[in-house]
Amino acid sequence: MKSDVEISQAVELSPINEVAEKIGIDDANLEQYGHYKAKVSLSDVDKNQGKLVLVTSINPTAAGEGKTTLTVGLGDALNELGKNAVLALREPSLGPVMGMKGGATGGGYSQVVPMEDINLHFTGDFHALTEAHNTLAALIDNHIHHGNELNIDPRQIEWKRVLDVNDRELRQTVIGLGGRTSGVPRQDGFDITVASELMAILCLSTDLTDLKDRISNILIGYTYDRKPVYVKDLKVQGALALLLKDAIKPNLVQTIEHTPAFIHGGPFANIAHGCNSILATKAAMHYGDIALTEAGFGSDLGAEKFMDIVTPKLGKNPDCVVVVATIRALKLNGGQNKKELATEDLHALETGAVNLFRHVKSMRNFQVPVLVTINKFGTDTENEVTLLTKLIKDNLNLPTYVSENFEKGGKGAIDLAKGVIDAVEQPNNFTPVYDSDDDIETKMQKIVTKVYGGANVELSSKAKTQLKKIKKLGYDKLPVCMAKTQYSFTDNPKELGAPVDFTIHVSELEIRSGAGFIVALTGKILTMPGLPSHPAALNMDIDDQGKITGLF
Structure with a gap:
């Protein structure tokens, strides 16, 4: 089988204006970036809402889950069945693209294209966010250098700098060296761009005015007498918003089978809320009969945050949830050696299946229809598929849909698409994990017990101390964004399967007053990842004709 980039390069793309016209977007609202991608100016997207499908998965493993691949294939399959399906997906970050994870455009014959553009600079949204974030950092330091009218304490500045690259060397830095003309020396550091609060704000904003209001409420630090300082105190929210005036518009592309796809925003799911923009999801619901969106990593992270942080602002709860699993990943959860996953191991599969059961039960707590699909690999045996199907039936009382869209495109997900068509018409009684009036500790406890399957939350x-500050500033009713390893229900990435009676350890609580949530840092979560020993970048190249190889 060809590589992902080879498959993508062989596709004959439709001009983006034709893709837009197919779902009712006229040229007046289309800003083309070349022939095959465009930004869309939106109006009245709250009207004519279609059904909403949320795709999530088990905990990610080195064996792969294929959540984006499944989402793309499902959209193509729904269109094969005569439905008007539109996708809303996250933009890839250059950090994972050049690092270990790779891109985020699907795979095989279920991809969004042009994959090279989307996985690289795309329409420049991440660059705009990086510039806006660092402009604020420069304005803070400039204010201090020129007299510090706001009395900002350089030791209590909360706003770091960012880059859209994995660079461990920049996690902790010292700036302002070089004498009086080079600023005020202080400790600083860098996060990756997708960890910026501006990324979360972009993805939660409903329009440009909302974007500017949220930016104005960003907490940037404290004064010497410990009073909070916000962007609005610097009076630069307008300047930062204008740097994002184009980035706030969703991007329109297509799948290999020409299904329209809005790709916009991409906060990390383990350190932020991990979902594409509200505007992109609203656009998909407005222009499609069925909108499909995904949440980052497993259901314990991205899906929970979609339900409890995004849904209230979106004004629409999912009509059904699809949980994706692979037999390979479940065998890895069951103890099979990574190098032997192509070998049949029914014992490991049965042992590891508890991870899937936990995710499905967690999603059922939200009182919406839940479907399970096996993203089938070529190495999966008939015995393994039969066993997992039986286990799902016996433990969850659910049918199992086997999807082969990686190799077959939309035709490989037809059965799942039929199940989704039925599921979105079922009544549901959507119930969030916690009440908006719950305090921070209660919200964390409910997430840990209802979603993770744990027992307790322990604060450092x-x-x-930070919780006391949060209460004093009046932010103790905000939603909670748990920053946790994606590999486990616990805060220990090595605890696979479905552990019970564990404690989640919260090391820090960070205020994201612009985005409108509190980040609870657990375990050893890094906001600036590092590159692996063999970065994906080492396999990439471009020839003198501009043909790219090694991108995935």
Whole structure:
């Protein structure tokens, strides 16, 4: 089988204006970036809402889950069945693209295209976010250098700098060296761009005015007498918003089978809320009969945050949830060696299936229809598929849909598409995990017990002090964004399967007053990842004709 980039390069793309016209977007609202991608100016997208399908998965493993691949294939399959399906997906970050994870455009014959553009610079949204974020950082330091009218304490500045690249060397830095003309020396550091609060704000904003209001409420630090300082105190929210005036518009592309896809925003799901923009999801619901969106990593992270942070602002709850699993990943959860996953191992599969059961049960807590699909690999045996199907039936009382869209495109997900068509018409009684009036500790406890399957939450002394500050500033009713490893229900990435009676340890609580949530940092979560020993970048090249190889 050809590589992903080879498959993508062989596709004959439709001009983007034709893709837009097919779902009712006229040229007046289309800003083309070349022939095959465009930004869309939106109006009245709250009207004529279609059904909404949320795709999530088990905990990610080195064996792969294919959540984006499945989402793309499902959209193509729905269109094969005569439905008007539109996708809303996240933009890839250059950090994972050049690092270990790779791109985020699907795979095989279920991809969004042009994949090279989308996985690289695309329409420049991440660059705009990086510039806006660092402009604010420069304005803060400039204010201090020129007299510090706001009395900002350089030791209590909360706003770091960012880059859209994995660079461990920049996690902790010292700036302002070089004498009086080079600023005020202080400790600083860099996060990756997708961890920026501006990324979360972009993805949660409903329009340009909302974007500017949220930016104005960003907490940037404290004064010497410990009073909070916000962007609005610097009076630069307008300047930062204008740097994002184009980035706030969703991007329109297509799948290999020409299904329209809005790709916009991409906050990390383990350190932010992990979902594409509200505007992109609203656009998909407005222009499609069925909108499909995905949430980052497993259901314990991205899906929970979609339900509890995004849904209230979106004004629409999912009509059904699809949980994706692979036999390979479940065998890895069951103890099979990574190098032997192509070998049949029914014992490991049965042992590891508890991870899937936990995810499905967690999603059922939200009182919406839940479907399970096996993203089938060529190495999966008939015995393994039969066993997993039986296990799902016996433990969850659900049918199992086997999807082969990686190799077959939309035709490989027809059965799942039929199940989705039925599921979105079923009544549901959507119920969030916690009440909006719950305090921070109660919200965390409910997430841990209802979603993770754990028992307790334990706050460090630093987190307890920060909680007092949160209450004093009046932010103790905000939603909670748990920053946790994606590999486990616990805060230990090595605890696979479905552990019970564990404690989640919260090391820090961070205020994201512009985005409108509190980040609870657990375990060893890094906001600036590092590159692996063999980065994906080492396999990439471009020839003198401009043909790209090694991108995935």
